[in-house]
Amino acid sequence: MLYPQHNPYRQVHQLATYWQIQFDPDGQGLDAGWTKGLPQGRPVAVPASWNDQFENSRDFLGPAWYQVQFDRPWGWDRQAIYLRFGSVNYLADVWLNGVHLGSHEGGHLPFEFLVSEQVEQAGNLLIVRVDGDLASDRVPPGNITGGEIDFFAHHDGIYPQTQFDFFPYCGLHRPVVLYASTPGGIRDITVKTEIDGSTGIVDIRVEHGLSDAEIHYALNGQSLPIVDGSRLIVENASFWSPESPSLYDLTVDLTRDGEVLDRYTLPVGIRTIHVEGSTLLLNNEAIHLKGFGRHEDFPIVGRGLPPAAVIRDFEIMKGLGANSFRTTHYPYSEEMMFLADRLGFLVIDETPAVGLFFRESGLERRTTLVQQYTRELIARDKNHPSVIMWCLANEPHSLRPAAKPIFQELYTLAKSLDDSRPVSIVSFTGVPEDSFDFLDVVCVNRYHGWYFEQGRIADGVDAMEQGIEAVYKRYQKPVVLTEFGADALAGWHADPPEMFSEEYQAEMIKGYIERLADKPYVAGTHVWCLCDFKTSQSTGRAASLNTKGVFTRDRKPKLAAHTLRALWKGGGEQ
Ligand code: BDP
Numbered sequence: 075m076l077y078p079q080h081n082p083y084r085q086v087h088q089l090a091t092y093w094q095i096q097f098d099p100d101g102q103g104l105d106a107g108w109t110k111g112l113p114q115g116r117p118v119a120v121p122a123s124w125n126d127q128f129e130n131s132r133d134f135l136g137p138a139w140y141q142v143q144f145d146r147p148w149g150w151d152r153q154a155i156y157l158r159f160g161s162v163n164y165l166a167d168v169w170l171n172g173v174h175l176g177s178h179e180g181g182h183l184p185f186e187f188l189v190s191e192q193v194e195q196a197g198n199l200l201i202v203r204v205d206g207d208l209a210s211d212r213v214p215p216g217n218i219t220g221g222e223i224d225f226f227a228h229h230d231g232i233y234p235q236t237q238f239d240f241f242p243y244c245g246l247h248r249p250v251v252l253y254a255s256t257p258g259g260i261r262d263i264t265v266k267t268e269i270d271g272s273t274g275i276v277d278i279r280v281e282h283g284l285s286d287a288e289i290h291y292a293l294n295g296q297s298l299p300i301v302d303g304s305r306l307i308v309e310n311a312s313f314w315s316p317e318s319p320s321l322y323d324l325t326v327d328l329t330r331d332g333e334v335l336d337r338y339t340l341p342v343g344i345r346t347i348h349v350e351g352s353t354l355l356l357n358n359e360a361i362h363l364k365g366f367g368r369h370e371d372f373p374i375v376g377r378g379l380p381p382a383a384v385i386r387d388f389e390i391m392k393g394l395g396a397n398s399f400r401t402t403h404y405p406y407s408e409e410m411m412f413l414a415d416r417l418g419f420l421v422i423d424e425t426p427a428v429g430l431f432f433r434e435s436g437l438e439r440r441t442t443l444v445q446q447y448t449r450e451l452i453a454r455d456k457n458h459p460s461v462i463m464w465c466l467a468n469e470p471h472s473l474r475p476a477a478k479p480i481f482q483e484l485y486t487l488a489k490s491l492d493d494s495r496p497v498s499i500v501s502f503t504g505v506p507e508d509s510f511d512f513l514d515v516v517c518v519n520r521y522h523g524w525y526f527e528q529g530r531i532a533d534g535v536d537a538m539e540q541g542i543e544a545v546y547k548r549y550q551k552p553v554v555l556t557e558f559g560a561d562a563l564a565g566w567h568a569d570p571p572e573m574f575s576e577e578y579q580a581e582m583i584k585g586y587i588e589r590l591a592d593k594p595y596v597a598g599t600h601v602w603c604l605c606d607f608k609t610s611q612s613t614g615r616a617a618s619l620n621t622k623g624v625f626t627r628d629r630k631p632k633l634a635a636h637t638l639r640a641l642w643k644g645g646g647e648q
Pocket residue numbers: 238239403468469502519557602620622
């Protein structure tokens with residue numbers, strides 16, 4: 075799925091910054107005819123979560139109705155017009171001028187409708203009903219009752235009752251745009267790259283609906299012939315890597331009789347990613363991931379897209395010497411993924427499948443949703459050089475026998491959609507995690523010295539090391555420690571270190587990283603997490619925050635940030 079872009083053949087029109095919203099706690103909107111206009115809307119900012127914008131909406135999870143009006147941009151009368159949503163959490167139903175266009179389930183992934191027939195010249199009315207309620211047959215799940223959960227007893231009774239550790243923000247979280255392109259024009263482009271010595275090979279597939287059209291390719295403005303039906307050959311190529319994130323502009327022109335009908339320009343990074351034995355190789359050289367898990371979580375904006383804060387997060391990661399992150403626990407914004415390409419980050423790209431459990435009730439529905447998310451994520455992110463691995467789930471409660479065949483099928487699906495990247499899941503068990511028998515990389519989260527061996531960093535580091543060694547011994551694949559960390563209340567100090575102090579967090583993170591540094595099969599360590607973030611209320615989360623950030627929620631460094639900079643960048647370097 076292509077990201078909308080502006081050029082002489084395509085136009086993007088951003089809808090208003092302030093829409094109208096009306097909450098519908100009694101679920102009466104449909105019967106009361108709100109699809110034709112909201113009786114008592116009030117202004118709301120888009121994109122943003124609704125929860126922190128109003129006095130009375132923090133814990134309200136829907137349904138809520140959004141409304142906006144727009145006119146058709148000039149010159150669009152003969153164009154194919156699409157209405158595209160970057161992310162709506164969780165369930166969206168969309169009406170345009172009273173016509174139900176369709177619905178989409180699942181946050182964090184884009185969806186669009188062809189609306190050329192419905193769009194009038196002026197006064198178009200767009201209505202979106204958003205339902206973010208938590209349910210056991212949704213993904214991620216929540217409000218689970220009756221002993222359905224195998225693990226995470228502390229998640230029982232938290233409020234809101236999520237089966238995951240972040241606040242279930244709701245709303246229109248990413249840009250909503252109209253875009254226009256040539257009817258039958260370019261619908262999709264898939265690029266895969268290979269390396270042969272100093273030559274780069276770019277394999278391209280273009281989907282379009284104009285059977286009599288020709289396709290022309292240019293790289294950085296230079297026209298290139300296609301070889302073997304689908305390949306561009308780039309002599310003396312600059313390969314993409316974190317140290318040198320070289321991108322080429324690939325321009326695809328759809329032409330007829332020499333006239334350009336449609337154009338799309340895609341940034342392409344030429345690089346390879348492979349697993350060989352227990353090593354992860356980028357451009358045929360071993361790589362080591364240094365980085366973080368993180369949340370799209372900001373005061374007031376909630377899980378909405380704040381462009382400046384995204385830049386800030388890259389800045390603080392770079393400043394520490396990080397080269398990688400995992401999109402915990404859902405796909406990050408498309409805007410952030412393009413920046414990752416440009417700034418040279420290695421991304422483990424995760425679907426919104428967090429908190430999965432494998433008891434029967436709702437299992438079929440959850441499984442179908444996770445398959446849908448896998449398809450949608452790969453369709454969205456397949457062309458990013460920064461994406462080095464697909465992660466199909468975080469910490470599934472997978473000890474039940476049903477889990478393995480479900481992941482086997484999911485793995486096969488992911489590989490059939492993209493055979494060019496490793497595929498994994500992130501496990502909190504590791505041994506046994508039956509699915510690691512077939513997954514390409516072993517990704518595990520470890521909290522020794524925090525949830526286990528509490529208050530004892532040295533014992534925790536020992537236990538972590540034993541666990542990692544056991545995982546490697548069992549599966550003989552590259553191992554990524556995808557989460558480890560400790561809560562630290564900014565400004566709270568203790569010597570000797572005590573839990574929740576900045577010293578404890580810093581020392582534990584240092585202990586983990588140093589202990590794993592000389593294990594060649596450890597392909598990376600991701601600290602949990604970059605910044606403090608909002609979560610459900612419970613005794614385990616002071617101020618409703620998970621404070622395992624090495625930065626505060628407003629991006630101020632804790633001691634651990636300085637420790638990481640010294641570890642990753644070396645002593646004096648800033
Ligand atoms: C891990 C989860 C992560 C939590 C973290 C924690 O993957 O989402 O926030 O624990 O407890 O198990 O801080």
